[in-house]
Amino acid sequence: MTLRERFTAELKTAMLAKDAPRVGAIRMITAKLKDSDIAARPKGIDAIADDEIIAMLKGMIKSRKESVELYVQGNRQELADKELAEIAVIEIFLPAQMDDAATAEAVKSAIAESGAATMKEMGKVMAILKAKHAASLDMSKVNPLVKQMLGG
Numbered sequence: 001m002t003l004r005e006r007f008t009a010e011l012k013t014a015m016l017a018k019d020a021p022r023v024g025a026i027r028m029i030t031a032k033l034k035d036s037d038i039a040a041r042p043k044g045i046d047a048i049a050d051d052e053i054i055a056m057l058k059g060m061i062k063s064r065k066e067s068v069e070l071y072v073q074g075n076r077q078e079l080a081d082k083e084l085a086e087i088a089v090i091e092i093f094l095p096a097q098m099d100d101a102a103t104a105e106a107v108k109s110a111i112a113e114s115g116a117a118t119m120k121e122m123g124k125v126m127a128i129l130k131a132k133h134a135a136s137l138d139m140s141k142v143n144p145l146v147k148q149m150l151g152g
Helices: 003-016 020-043 050-073 077-091 100-114 119-133 139-149
Strands: none
Touching: 003 020, 003 050, 020 050, 020 077, 050 077, 100 119, 100 139, 119 139
């Protein structure tokens, strides 16, 4: 089942369960997806691929996490809770994230594959990690680990 089909199936399930917050979050995802599809049309692409959808979902989560921080600072817990609920819905469509041990192992193998020995070669390592594990790795968490392993 593609991500697009999962969105439709989850939306139907949420509507039947009369789960208004979940329905709203999934509709928000599909609206963002349609915007992304429209933005890709000048490039000759009718619909973006699943890997681009995953990147879009990660961007949506990042945006909501930033909003949560601001709402908490502004003592608006009800709005922060709403954003956290949306994050939970978005995350069900993402592939499972690697745990710390698996992440460290992926970084070690990427360093070995690239032959990187210094911080100047960090880009090679990050490129390999992104190509092989983009969907299952949080690249912002990987960055410090790669620096540490390269002695930076």
